[in-house]
Amino acid sequence: MFDTIIGQERVKATLISMIDAGNIPHAMLFAGPNGVGKSELARAMAAGLLCESGTGTACGACNGCRRAMKLEHPDLHVLFPFRRRPESADSRGQWDSEYAAHRARLRDEPYPPMAYGQSVMIVRGLVDEVRDRLLSSSFEGGRKVCLIFLAEKMNAATANSILKILEEPPAGVHFILTAERVSSVLPTITSRCAVFRFRRLRQDEIAGYLETVHGLDRERADRSAQMADGSMKQAKSLAFEQSGDAMSRAYDLYTAVAIGTGDTVIEASHMFLRSRDSAEAEELLTGFIHCTRAVLARRCGIKQNAEVMSGELASVAMRPALSNLDRLSQRLEEGIEMLGRNVAVTTVLTATLYHIHETYHHGRA
Numbered sequence: 001m002f003d004t005i006i007g008q009e010r011v012k013a014t015l016i017s018m019i020d021a022g023n024i025p026h027a028m029l030f031a032g033p034n035g036v037g038k039s040e041l042a043r044a045m046a047a048g049l050l051c052e053s054g055t056g057t058a059c060g061a062c063n064g065c066r067r068a069m070k071l072e073h074p075d076l077h078v079l080f081p082f083r084r085r086p087e088s089a090d091s092r093g094q095w096d097s098e099y100a101a102h103r104a105r106l107r108d109e110p111y112p113p114m115a116y117g118q119s120v121m122i123v124r125g126l127v128d129e130v131r132d133r134l135l136s137s138s139f140e141g142g143r144k145v146c147l148i149f150l151a152e153k154m155n156a157a158t159a160n161s162i163l164k165i166l167e168e169p170p171a172g173v174h175f176i177l178t179a180e181r182v183s184s185v186l187p188t189i190t191s192r193c194a195v196f197r198f199r200r201l202r203q204d205e206i207a208g209y210l211e212t213v214h215g216l217d218r219e220r221a222d223r224s225a226q227m228a229d230g231s232m233k234q235a236k237s238l239a240f241e242q243s244g245d246a247m248s249r250a251y252d253l254y255t256a257v258a259i260g261t262g263d264t265v266i267e268a269s270h271m272f273l274r275s276r277d278s279a280e281a282e283e284l285l286t287g288f289i290h291c292t293r294a295v296l297a298r299r300c301g302i303k304q305n306a307e308v309m310s311g312e313l314a315s316v317a318m319r320p321a322l323s324n325l326d327r328l329s330q331r332l333e334e335g336i337e338m339l340g341r342n343v344a345v346t347t348v349l350t351a352t353l354y355h356i357h358e359t360y361h362h363g364r365a
């Protein structure tokens with residue numbers, strides 16, 4: 001069941017040896033960047049735990065495995081971030097069907113290129129329901145598994161609802177959590193979990209998958225993989241979705257501000273004067289982070305990433321000190337966090353463009 005999951009050999013080997021030893025932790029946290037296979041491996045692991053063989057390894061053929069892989073097993077409980085459930089019965093129907101559609105996509109598409117907005121959280125009411133089901137006896141008399149995708153999207157009140165079971169799980173209950181950053185998950189939760197760290201995927205792993213599974217031609221697969229920063233989700237979104245445009249817009253803007261004068265910065269900021277679109281701003285900032293990483297990679301002699309760089313950006317790549325590039329990356333990450341705290345889009349973008357310009361003109365006339 002692990003075979004369809006790309007890379008992550010170390011995590012897989014550790015899990016397999018734990019399964020073989022009959023020593024599967026009650027709570028596991030799969031941590032690592034977006035789009036590297038955490039949810040996919042979590043689901044395969046859940047299938048193993050619910051396999052009728054009882055061994056912990058999924059046979060792939062039994063009813064238990066198949067229903068678990070389809071997220072349909074009655075003893076498999078799945079939580080993921082979603083917008084708040086409406087109070088009124090009128091709007092509940094719409095919410096229910098959108099929630100079901102999202103769940104179906106998680107089930108049907110490996111590495112689905114989905115982004116979660118900053119304000120989207122794991123729904124409290126659903127956590128309470130899962131808690132009650134984990135405390136009652138299992139439907140099939142075997143193990144019960146709770147998958148929590150993006151555990152950092154649980155606030156303290158929500159996490160508290162499930163914490164007691166996480167601290168002292170009843171026999172046969174297993175939790176598998178995923179998170180992009182361990183530090184963003186409440187320490188009361190992480191302290192109970194065995195943590196497994198996932199790595200970014202290699203370009204050849206991503207390109208190979210896009211080619212064999214999605215039938216992309218070699219060139220397009222390579223180009224998407226090069227810009228994907230080790231994330232299969234990012235690669236798929238670059239290859240198949242609109243955000244490819246957002247990414248090239250970010251790239252053009254970044255290059256213009258890096259090579260241009262102060263006036264370029266003023267002109268560029270002017271475009272965002274009345275913008276309130278924080279999703280667009282987040283896409284741009286993500287693009288800027290990729291550009292900065294590409295420049296850093298070139299400076300460190302990593303050719304693969306640098307190949308996508310235009311001559312213009314390459315011409316200024318040697319200007320900034322490495323420490324300034326590093327600081328720029330941090331500033332851009334902070335910018336994304338500020339958007340999450342509802343700081344005005346115009347303020348964040350203007351400051352960002354200024355930082356990019358400063359980084360490439362630091363110490364110059």
Ligand SMILES: [Zn+2]
Pocket residue numbers: 050051052053058059060061062063064065066
């Ligand atoms: Zn099975």
